[in-house]
Amino acid sequence: MxxxxxxxxxxxxxxxxxxxxxxxxxxxxxxxxxxxxxxxxxxxxxxxxxxxxxxxxEDKASLFRAVIRAESERVAEAINVATQDCTDAAQALNAGTDAYLDAMTAPGRTRLLLLDGPAALGREAMDVIDRETSGGTMVVGLTAALGRPADAQIQAHASLLAAAFDRAALDINAGGDASLYRVVLKNMLAEAVEANRA
Known part of the structure; x- marks a missing residue:
């Protein structure tokens, strides 16, 4: 013992x-x-x-990768917590949007995940971390809203929407109107859902 x-x-x-x-x-x-x-x-x-x-x-880069993964996991956790009690997919997409933007206001997080991360680790490594953490929530949300597994069209929409979300976080971090970006992103999500139903 x-x-x-x-x-x-x-x-x-x-x-x-x-x-x-x-x-x-x-x-x-x-x-x-x-x-x-x-x-x-x-x-x-x-x-x-x-x-x-x-x-x-192993080196500074592997430590930085661990920092990036931890930050990405925190964003994913915030989204999951915000959406766990949602009663429908549209509500979950909207709650997830707010949770992502709120999570990205943590001091330094935008710089780490959207500026230094891609510059130091490269896009491919960042994409892997993103898919396994916060970025994966976009595909989950869209597939839930559409009621079907992710196909190439859903994956493409998720990728482009993720880029829009990241740009919104950067703009808000630079002083942009957060409420305006929330409205625009939610509209984009609704349009993506409609486009994938067609």
């Missing part, structure tokens, strides 16, 4: 150190940008050794 308790404690410490590295890196990536942030700064902020960093992450 003592051994199991020790193993859990070691696992907890390992996870805590990993989480601490991700949190420290996130703060620095937001403050300075990916390119200007060094690994010595990250380990100093996290109060760990360089060896600890490289035990958990």
């Amino acid at each position: 003592q051994v199991k308790k020790e193993r859990r404690s070691n696992a907890d410490r390992t996870q805590s150190m990993r989480d601490g590295l991700i949190a420290a890196a996130r703060d620095l990536f937001i403050e300075k940008g990916y390119a200007e942030t060094s690994t010595p700064e990250i380990v100093a902020r996290a109060n760990v050794t360089r060896g600890a960093l490289y035990h958990h992450f």
Whole structure:
């Protein structure tokens, strides 16, 4: 029994150190940008050794990828929470729109996910993370609204809508009228649903 308790404690410490590295890196990536942030700064902020960093992450890029995935998962979680009690697909699409835009107002998130992420990791890597996290919710919402599995047309609409959502988040972050973007995006979703019914 003592051994199991020790193993859990070691696992907890390992996870805590990993989480601490991700949190420290996130703060620095937001403050300075990916390119200007060094690994010595990250380990100093996290109060760990360089060896600890490289035990958990292969390099700065893999740590950045973990930060991006964590941010994307938070956005997906916000959308899922907002839509879980919706009674129909249209309501869920509208609630998901609001949840996405609200989630993207977290300090630094727009920069991480929409500017530095694609620049540092490349579009292909970002697309994979997006499909597995927040971006996947768009396909789920459209297929629920249409009552059929995702085909090429639905996938194309989801991809283009995701780009529009990202642009809206960037514009809102730059001072754009959030309420206006919410209306426009919801109209675009309704039009996409109608187009896919035709």
